[in-house]
Amino acid sequence: MDEQRPAHILVVDDDREIRELVGDYLERNGFRVSHAGDGRQMNAVLATRAPVDLIVLDLMLPGEDGLSIFRRLRAESRSPVPVLMLTARSDDVDRIIGLELGADDYLAKPFVPRELVARIRAVLRRVRMLPPSALAESAVRTIRFGDWRLDLLQRNLIDRGGVVTPLGGAEYGLLRLFLDHPQHIFSRDQLLAQLARREFEIEDRSIDLRVSRLRRRLGDHARDPRYIRTVRNEGYVFAQPVSYEA
Structure with missing residues (x-):
C-alpha cells in the first residue's frame, strides 16, 4: 500500500x-x-x-x-x-x-x-x-514483540539475552494467534475456534489457564500485563506491536 x-x-x-x-x-x-x-x-x-x-x-x-x-x-x-x-x-x-x-x-x-x-x-x-510478500508463511522466520522473538521454524521463544524457551503445541498456537492479530479482542469462543482451525486442541475450561501460563512465559504481571490484557466481559487482546523478519 x-x-x-x-x-x-x-x-x-x-x-x-x-x-x-x-x-x-x-x-x-x-x-x-x-x-x-x-x-x-x-x-x-x-x-x-x-x-x-x-x-x-x-x-x-x-x-x-x-x-x-x-x-x-x-x-x-x-x-x-x-x-x-x-x-x-x-x-x-x-x-x-x-x-x-x-x-x-x-x-x-x-x-x-x-x-x-x-x-x-x-x-x-x-x-x-507485513513484508512485500504479504507474509507468505515460508518467507517469515521470526516475529518480534517487546522483549521477545518467536522463532517460527523451531517454535522457540527467545528473550533479549538469547535464552531459548521451547513452546508446546497449544502454547505456541495461542501465542501465534495473538501475534497474528495484535490489538484484536478475542472472546474465549473465538480463541477455541481459531485454535481448532489451526489444529491445536484446547479445552474450553483451560483457555484462562493457558493464557495465564503464557503470560508467565512472557513475564507479564498479573495486575498490569504488558502483552496479553484482559478486556472485561469481552476476552483477551495482545497489546504490543509486532514485526516480521525473513
Whole structure:
C-alpha cells in the first residue's frame, strides 16, 4: 500500500443510509471511499484500476451473502485485500466463522463510527508491517514483540539475552494467534475456534489457564500485563506491536 495516498476503503452494505453515513465519516477522517450495495457492485469496484486497501463487508447482503463473498475473495486472490466484517450483534456464529476463514477483524452493529475508524487503522497498520510478500508463511522466520522473538521454524521463544524457551503445541498456537492479530479482542469462543482451525486442541475450561501460563512465559504481571490484557466481559487482546523478519 502506498502510504503517500489516502487509504482506499470499499464499504459493502445493502443499507444505503449506513453506506453514506460510514462513507462520509471515513472521508472526514482522511480515507478515500467507494460504495457497493452487493457482491456484484463490489466486483465492479474491484475490477477498476484503483487499488482497494480494505473492505468493510456486511454479512447480511441480498443475493450472495457476506460469508460467501469473503470465501470467494480469499479463493480468487493471491494477495487478499484485508476485510473487516460487519455483523448483527446476535450473529456470534457468523463472527466465529468469519474469523475462522481469516477475516482481519469484525465489528457488531450498531457500532460507533469512531470505533470503526480505529479498527480500520489498526488493520492497516498490521498490513503495513507485513513484508512485500504479504507474509507468505515460508518467507517469515521470526516475529518480534517487546522483549521477545518467536522463532517460527523451531517454535522457540527467545528473550533479549538469547535464552531459548521451547513452546508446546497449544502454547505456541495461542501465542501465534495473538501475534497474528495484535490489538484484536478475542472472546474465549473465538480463541477455541481459531485454535481448532489451526489444529491445536484446547479445552474450553483451560483457555484462562493457558493464557495465564503464557503470560508467565512472557513475564507479564498479573495486575498490569504488558502483552496479553484482559478486556472485561469481552476476552483477551495482545497489546504490543509486532514485526516480521525473513
